[in-house]
Amino acid sequence: MLRIEKLVTRYGSIEALHGISLSIGANEMVALIGANGAGKTTLLNSISGTLSTSGRIEFEGKDIQQMKAAHIAKMGVLQVPEGRHVFPGLTVEENLLVGTVASKGMRLKPGNNSEDMEMVFAIFPRLKERRKQLAWSMSGGEQQMLAIGRALMGKPKLLMLDEPSMGLAPIVIEELFEKIVEINKAGVPILMVEQNARLALKVSDRAYILERGIITAEGKSGDLLHDPKVHEAYLGKTVVRVKNKENVGKEDE
Ligand SMILES: Nc1ncnc2c1ncn2[C@@H]1O[C@H](COP(=O)(O)OP(=O)(O)O)[C@@H](O)[C@H]1O
Numbered sequence: 105m106l107r108i109e110k111l112v113t114r115y116g117s118i119e120a121l122h123g124i125s126l127s128i129g130a131n132e133m134v135a136l137i138g139a140n141g142a143g144k145t146t147l148l149n150s151i152s153g154t155l156s157t158s159g160r161i162e163f164e165g166k167d168i169q170q171m172k173a174a175h176i177a178k179m180g181v182l183q184v185p186e187g188r189h190v191f192p193g194l195t196v197e198e199n200l201l202v203g204t205v206a207s208k209g210m211r212l213k214p215g216n217n218s219e220d221m222e223m224v225f226a227i228f229p230r231l232k233e234r235r236k237q238l239a240w241s242m243s244g245g246e247q248q249m250l251a252i253g254r255a256l257m258g259k260p261k262l263l264m265l266d267e268p269s270m271g272l273a274p275i276v277i278e279e280l281f282e283k284i285v286e287i288n289k290a291g292v293p294i295l296m297v298e299q300n301a302r303l304a305l306k307v308s309d310r311a312y313i314l315e316r317g318i319i320t321a322e323g324k325s326g327d328l329l330h331d332p333k334v335h336e337a338y339l340g341k342t343v344v345r346v347k348n349k350e351n352v353g354k355e356d357e
């Protein structure tokens with residue numbers, strides 16, 4: 105569904121991505137793991153069309169590498185940015201409505217979007233409880249849910265999440281990641297960028313490891329989780345317990 109070949113991205117004269125190849129299949133959750141500064145956000149922004157690139161980026165068989173960002177979003181490639189960036193002075197409901205504009209270019213018409221909003225509320229009941237609350241007054245975890253909910257309003261065909269766990273407490277991350285898996289299981293392919301490698305490998309099907317603009321390892325997440333090299337470089341202490349993809353929604357043994 106997404107296929108990237110030999111992608112190169114530069115900031116002026118500085119090359120940040122040096123020929124990335126990567127693919128995401130239908131219904132897959134793929135993790136992109138790497139240290140701070142590795143180029144993870146650059147890769148997402150390259151796919152979204154906000155940076156100029158060379159190489160090939162194909163989405164559902166179409167070459168999108170030269171397309172404008174607005175057009176790529178309309179095709180259903182939607183990104184939840186690092187640091188969430190909800191609109192602080194808008195309510196939960198208003199923030200969600202903005203999500204429809206970004207992807208479809210529609211006018212804000214609350215009545216027309218109630219079905220989509222109910223779909224978001226079914227996944228994030230907390231947002232329904234707080235629908236009239238201003239975004240700035242919500243916790244970090246709730247703001248992340250809102251940022252994801254806003255992207256869901258655009259009916260993503262590929263959802264890209266940039267460091268969803270950043271700055272959140274372990275118990276909040278656990279809840280959030282179960283929701284992310286739920287979204288994926290409902291049929292939305294996900295590309296998830298994370299510095300928290302253990303977490304990302306636990307919930308994803310496959311993963312790529314990005315180091316200084318190059319993919320240095322890739323494979324099934326379960327295999328990478330047990331790969332000694334990956335272990336040494338990226339998997340320190342266990343910080344958060346999450347269920348793996350198969351077990352979300354099931355009771356603990
Ligand atoms: N707007 C920019 N201008 C110049 N260099 C940038 C810019 N954004 C990121 N970089 C550089 O590109 C590299 C990758 O950054 P980034 O994609 O943000 O990494 P990550 O998301 O993995 O932390 C870093 O060396 C960073 O300094």
Ligand SMILES: [Mg+2]
Binds near residue numbers: 146186
């Ligand atoms: Mg980043």
